[in-house]
Amino acid sequence: MTKALIIGGGIAGPVTAMALQKAGIESVVYEAYPHGADDVGAFLALFANGMDVLRTLEADQPVLDCSFAAERSEAYDKTGRFLGQGNMGGSHGVGPRTLSRAQLYRVLRDEAIRRGLRIEYGKRLITATSAAGGGVVAAFDDGSESEGELLIGADGAHSTVRGLIDAAAPQAQYTGNTMVCGYTRHSPVPTEPATYRIVYGRRVAFVYITDPDGQTWWFTNIPGPQRGNSEDGVTAAEYWQQQAIDCVAGDNTPAAEFIRSTDNVVAVTAYHLPKLPAWHTRNMIVVGDAAHAAIPQAGHGASMAMEDSVVLAQCLRDLPTIETAFAAYDRLRRPRVARAMVTSARMSKAATPAGRIPGLLRDHVLLKLLKGRTANTADWLTDHHIDWAAPVSVANHWHR
Template sequence: MTRIMVVGGGIGGAAVALGLHKAGFEVTVHEAHPDGGDDAGAFLTLASNGMRALAQLDAAAPVNGLGFPLRTMSVLDEDGRQLATVPLGEHDHAPTRYRCLRRAELGEALRAEVRRRRIPLRHAARLTGLTESSGGVTVRFADGGTAHADLVVGADGLHSAVRSQLDPDGDRPQYAGQRVFYGYTADAPAPSGGPEDRITMIRGSGAAFGYAHSPDGEAYWFARVPGPPASAEELAGTGPDGWREQLLALLRPDRTPAADIVAATTDRLMVTNARHLPPGGRWRGRRTVLLGDAAHAASPATGQGASMALEDAVVLAKALREAGPDGGPSAAAHEAALARYEALRRPRAEQNTVTSARLTASRTDRRSPAGAPPRDSERPAPGVDEELLRLLDWDTPLPPAGLPA
């Protein structure tokens, strides 16, 4: 049986392991982190396309037990005027509704599902090198160990070591022009009026701000602030109090709930520099392929990174399934499956990177018109259209090679 090694046990890595196992492959997952995954406490929204991808992997149920659903989005201007309220994705279909949840919880739920299906998952296994040969791929780890597989899936995130091995001269992740603040507080003022299960996006004068209240009253919020990146010294030396004051200075001039929410946030307040990967890099070798942020990291403006990684997982598992898991198909069949996956995924995934960069830039130079209808970033993932439904549906064969997704 074909042995596939997944490098990285985050959202995309755990999901593709579930898909490849479901397709009948012998899969192992190697994760650098000693126990959990690599994240700093952030939350994210999984869009309906991501939830649908999870459902194809029979993994929607554990995720639906986490966080809370979102059905609508309101958009406010800097004076707190409501510009629009729009439904989100498959809002009337509970299993694939948008969901707001902590990134660590999502990763842990997927890794728990990996373990439950008895897929070997090794922690403290940081890839440092790999060599492809006619007999397979040999991987080297930071502890000096090695492992061998027929195929390697690099799901090791933004700073992918697998990508560096595949494409040593390729582009590196770049600063996307915004610092991202995010936090949680149980002490924010209660939301006023409007439907429940709502996320509110504010076009502030100094920051784009978003928040949602969980059913037990905790506010989850983020702010995207244009400007230079936070330096390593700032990131190491500024605590929640310092960040809060910086952000409040930008939010206080506006007449929106944002400043009160941030003022009510004490220690659970974090900052990161938004980064993205310029499109066009190499995604695969003969026996190695990238997935998720390792292949196509986008800035957070569209809120689609995790959902894209989940879509990748389904399509890659389907492409390899069609090459056949049993009896070891030829290297050429594997290579063709990887090429098919890339052809089906690259246009959509890189479009997301480009759209997110454009939205980030339009915030950065502040030339976006006020009072306009919701922008793309405020109306994430317009759809799970028919084409995408067929692509993701586990029982529907992929379109013939050469046809666009």
């Protein structure tokens, strides 16, 4: 039986392990940190396509149990004018589901372990070399080694595996924005259940949703230079809370009041990856953010990583060699990934207009698109289904 070494125990790592297990392939996940829950305070939305992947792996219920649904979105401009609404569900199932990153890491890890999969913590990859028999040997900073037939880098935007595949590979770059989020039980306006509200302000977009327990979750992306953990003696939380308030000041919206009423503000530096020429070698490959970290405006990083996991497992299941499987995976995933990255970059520009005129143009376009009708956002991005039973062949381009 083929054995895969998976580097990274965040989101893509455990999902890849479960997909490989379904394909009859053994794997071990190696996580650099002593535990798997970083970015504890940040949250994300797992869209219909991501939930569809988990349903394929029969791993969706743990996520459903610790998340809440959003059925629609509403858009407003800087004056509070209602622009329109959209349906956020996908035709292949529920979505999006909102939950913290820590919750998602935990339930995916626990589900993988429940299935008998191994996750080893405190294993930071240093290097990987080809084994005498054609496999790969991974060396970790604790002095240990592990050997397998292939190595999968699910180690995020700052991937070590990416550099082992191509020493000249681009590094993750700061997007120019820091995502600031928080949670508050003090709402200055009535909130609608299961509804994401997007306020397009003069400088930034402000997004919020209220959970079934009455707590409002909000986030915004603050443009500016990358900052450290403190600024002139002010804590990071205090600094970013004030930055967020300043960015929405002057808008006739409830955004500033939401931010002021929040006790715990979390800031997460946003990175993206320029187009990566090489995703794989003969026995190493990268998936998820290690291969294609996008500007996070579209919020599809987790869902796209899960799609990678299942497609890679299908290719390894159906094709005769690891090399042909990797080549097929590359061919099948690149067009969709490229389109998602372009879409997210365009959404980021709309969310943070560079001046008054671009902002007015954006609002005009949004009003024209949304006013007086219900938009259906179950499009090519969210309404994507991977048929696990569909065979992969060398010649097949697998159009869906």
